Amino acid sequence: MEKEKQSQNQENPEHYKMSFTEHLEELRARLVKVLIAVGVGFIISYFFSKQLFYYLTLPLLNVLPKNNTLIFTALPEAFFTYLKISFFAGIFLASPYIFYQIWKFISPGLYPEEKRYVVPFVIVSSIFFVAGVSFGYFVVFPFGFKFFISFQNDYIKALPTLKQYLGFSMKLLFAFGIIFEMPVIMYFLAKIKVVNSKLLTKNRKYTILIIFVVAAILTPPDVFTQILMACPLIVLYEISILVVKYVEKRRKSKENSLSKVD
Numbered sequence: 015m016e017k018e019k020q021s022q023n024q025e026n027p028e029h030y031k032m033s034f035t036e037h038l039e040e041l042r043a044r045l046v047k048v049l050i051a052v053g054v055g056f057i058i059s060y061f062f063s064k065q066l067f068y069y070l071t072l073p074l075l076n077v078l079p080k081n082n083t084l085i086f087t088a089l090p091e092a093f094f095t096y097l098k099i100s101f102f103a104g105i106f107l108a109s110p111y112i113f114y115q116i117w118k119f120i121s122p123g124l125y126p127e128e129k130r131y132v133v134p135f136v137i138v139s140s141i142f143f144v145a146g147v148s149f150g151y152f153v154v155f156p157f158g159f160k161f162f163i164s165f166q167n168d169y170i171k172a173l174p175t176l177k178q179y180l181g182f183s184m185k186l187l188f189a190f191g192i193i194f195e196m197p198v199i200m201y202f203l204a205k206i207k208v209v210n211s212k213l214l215t216k217n218r219k220y221t222i223l224i225i226f227v228v229a230a231i232l233t234p235p236d237v238f239t240q241i242l243m244a245c246p247l248i249v250l251y252e253i254s255i256l257v258v259k260y261v262e263k264r265r266k267s268k269e270n271s272l273s274k275v276d
Contacts (some may be wrong), residue, residue, distance in 0.1 A: 044115045051111045055104030063096040066103050069181060073155035077163045078172065086176045095176040102184050104145070113139040120202070139198050147192030149246060150187045157255075158186075158239045189232050193247060200254035204261040211259045214251075221251055 061067060073083060074208045086092045105112070113136045122131050166172045214221070229243040 040119060043171075048115050051108040052101075052104045054068050055107035057101035057104075059107065060096070060100040060101075061162070063100045066099050067096060070099060071179065073151065074159045074174065074179060077156070077160045079163075082172060084176050084179060085173055088177075088273050091176055095180055098180055098184070102188075107272065108137050109143050110140045131256050135198070137193060142194045142198060143191045146190035146192070147187050149194070150190035154186065154239060154242055156188070157185070157242065161239065186232065190243070192248060193228075197248045197254045197257050198245070201257050201261060204258040209258060209260055212254055214255045214258060219249075222248060225251070 054206050074084070086095070114132065116139075117132050122134070163172055200209060200214075224242050225247045226240065229240040229247065232243065
């Protein structure tokens with residue numbers, strides 16, 4: 015395998031081992047491009063910030079008692095809230111390009127035939143990210159907010175602020191988006207031989223326990239909402255095992271073909 019890589023490096027000048035300084039320069043260039051993309055997304059999103067704010071708060075407004083609204087306690091709080099929403103929406107819009115830059119950063123360490131997977135990687139990563147955010151918004155938010163508002167009574171009134179709600183909702187949505195990237199992350203960990211299918215299968219019960227702990231931390235403190243987050247994570251873990259097995263099968267097949275050539 016090492017001989018094959020060396021021969022590929024000679025045939026393709028771009029495929030070589032980069033120094034630490036070159037890696038840093040490459041990372042800086044990729045980050046600049048990502049920031050520009052997010053900036054463009056921010057500008058576009060700002061023109062729709064009021065609509066975005068409405069849809070973001072809709073799950074909470076649906077469970078609030080009649081005439082209850084969100085409030086702000088500092089004069090510039092509403093303005094900065096719109097800016098933050100536009101920024102987060104910019105990240106969301108730029109997510110396919112962000113995943114593309116991530117791929118371009120790690121691609122020098124891949125074989126030429128593996129570099130062709132850039133389009134599937136961007137598509138799959140974007141789909142998983144959007145699926146995670148959508149799951150948090152459409153499934154977890156309604157049940158979680160309903161649980162919190164249920165504590166309101168004749169003596170306690172819910173007066174959520176813009177700042178608190180934005181921080182909580184964005185943290186939860188991005189947490190779901192990132193967590194849903196588990197199969198993609200496992201793919202690359204398997205490629206560099208950090209994980210293997212036997213290890214993942216053997217530690218399945220411990221992983222399930224960790225998943226429920228993570229769900230308890232990231233979601234409101236009611237069992238039903240925690241289960242709503244834990245169940246898809248367990249499914250994603252099982253998908254990750256299948257992905258790792260696929261990588262191992264491809265690696266074994268490649269090694270067998272190389273041994274026959276030698």
